[in-house]
Amino acid sequence: MRARWLRKVGMVTLALSMATMAGCSVLTGTKASDHVTVVGKNFSEQDILTNLVGVMLEKNTDLQIETKPFLGGTDVAFNAVKGGSADLYVEYTGTGLVNIMGQEAMKDPGEVYDKVKKDFAEKYQMEWLKPIGFNNTYAIAVTKETADKYNLHKISDLIPHAAELTLGTEQEFLERSDGLKGLEKTYGLKFKGTKAMDPGLKYKAISEGNVDVIDAFSTDGQLVRHHLVILEDDQHFFPPYYAAPLVRQDTLEKHPQIRDVLAKLAGKIDDTKMAELNAQVDVDKKKARDVAEAWLKEQGLIP
Numbered sequence: 001m002r003a004r005w006l007r008k009v010g011m012v013t014l015a016l017s018m019a020t021m022a023g024c025s026v027l028t029g030t031k032a033s034d035h036v037t038v039v040g041k042n043f044s045e046q047d048i049l050t051n052l053v054g055v056m057l058e059k060n061t062d063l064q065i066e067t068k069p070f071l072g073g074t075d076v077a078f079n080a081v082k083g084g085s086a087d088l089y090v091e092y093t094g095t096g097l098v099n100i101m102g103q104e105a106m107k108d109p110g111e112v113y114d115k116v117k118k119d120f121a122e123k124y125q126m127e128w129l130k131p132i133g134f135n136n137t138y139a140i141a142v143t144k145e146t147a148d149k150y151n152l153h154k155i156s157d158l159i160p161h162a163a164e165l166t167l168g169t170e171q172e173f174l175e176r177s178d179g180l181k182g183l184e185k186t187y188g189l190k191f192k193g194t195k196a197m198d199p200g201l202k203y204k205a206i207s208e209g210n211v212d213v214i215d216a217f218s219t220d221g222q223l224v225r226h227h228l229v230i231l232e233d234d235q236h237f238f239p240p241y242y243a244a245p246l247v248r249q250d251t252l253e254k255h256p257q258i259r260d261v262l263a264k265l266a267g268k269i270d271d272t273k274m275a276e277l278n279a280q281v282d283v284d285k286k287k288a289r290d291v292a293e294a295w296l297k298e299q300g301l302i303p
Contacts, residue, residue, distance in 0.1 A: 035063070035066065036063045036258070037066045037067075037068060037086040038053050038054045038065060038086070038089065039067075039068045039086040039089045040067075040068070041073060041074060042073060046089075046090065047069040047288035048281060050068070050069040051067060051069065052295070053262065054067035055302060056296060056302065060302065063255060081248055082126070089246060090132070090244065090245055092241035093112045093116055093240055093241060093242045094112060097112055097115060097116055097239075098239065101119060101123075107236045108240075109242055112239070112240050116128055120246070125250070128245075129263065130267070131267070132242075132243045132269050133242075134243060134269050134271045134273070135243075136217055136241045137218050137238045138173070139217065140233075141223060142213050143207070152229070153232060154232035155187055155235065156234050158189060162192070164192055165213050166191060166195060166212050167191045167193070167214070168210070168215075170197070170199055171196040180194070180215075183237055187237070202215075202216070203225070203226050207226050216230070218275070220275060221281065221283055222282065224278075245265075264301055
């Protein structure tokens with residue numbers, strides 16, 4: 001009896017092994033080719049975006065979704081998708097243009113998007129889907145009190161007052177052509193002084209009145225926590241960095257539903273909302289997946 005039972009177990013095991021070798025999971029009915037990997041770079045906003053895209057696909061398709069946030073920097077995430085070990089990640093148009101393609105910065109958001117969409121398709125066989133909405137570019141920020149005192153709404157409004165104000169900034173911003181040097185040249189600004197400091201100290205410094213103006217990223221969660229006002233870049237000096245899913249073309253050919261599902265994210269998150277989501281992770285210490293899932297439910301994009 002025991003020998004007969006062992007033979008039966010062996011036959012079942014063999015059948016399972018053969019099914020697996022054929023690329024089919026008997027237990028789930030999911031083909032290996034239905035497995036899609038979403039990766040992300042190594043900072044909080046990317047953690048949220050990786051989970052946002054992953055959960056969106058997980059809840060709205062039959063695909064088996066694997067998410068890998070904090071994979072590494074731009075080169076690591078891009079090369080993972082380019083090389084085929086991953087299928088997609090969320091990239092920024094300016095990063096695609098300047099950092100990956102090595103092109104000169106362009107100011108018009110539409111032209112930058114059209115450029116990377118065309119060139120990535122031809123050169124890397126990747127497709128830029130529709131932008132999610134927010135632009136994570138450099139920004140110039142002041143406290144509400146400073147904005148009210150000098151009636152500041154846009155960077156040009158700083159021109160008559162810059163000689164009275166001190167700029168607190170990261171060292172890199174002082175040295176980049178798309179940083180202070182270009183900003184001063186474009187707007188004709190000349191601050192009273194500058195103080196280089198670590199990113200985390202800028203917010204403490206401006207809140208305590210040790211500096212009057214700081215550089216920031218437009219979707220930084222700390223902007224929300226410290227109730228800072230972002231001044232409009234009315235001369236369009238800073239390059240656009242609009243976020244959009246970047247997907248392998250062969251993945252879209254196999255799973256065209258990915259394009260349709262992720263199109264529902266187009267234009268859904270502006271700079272302020274992304275900063276709020278980032279603050280939930282960076283300041284309130286919530287998990288990125290929880291933040292992403294809560295927002296998707298709030299928008300009615302997942303059950």
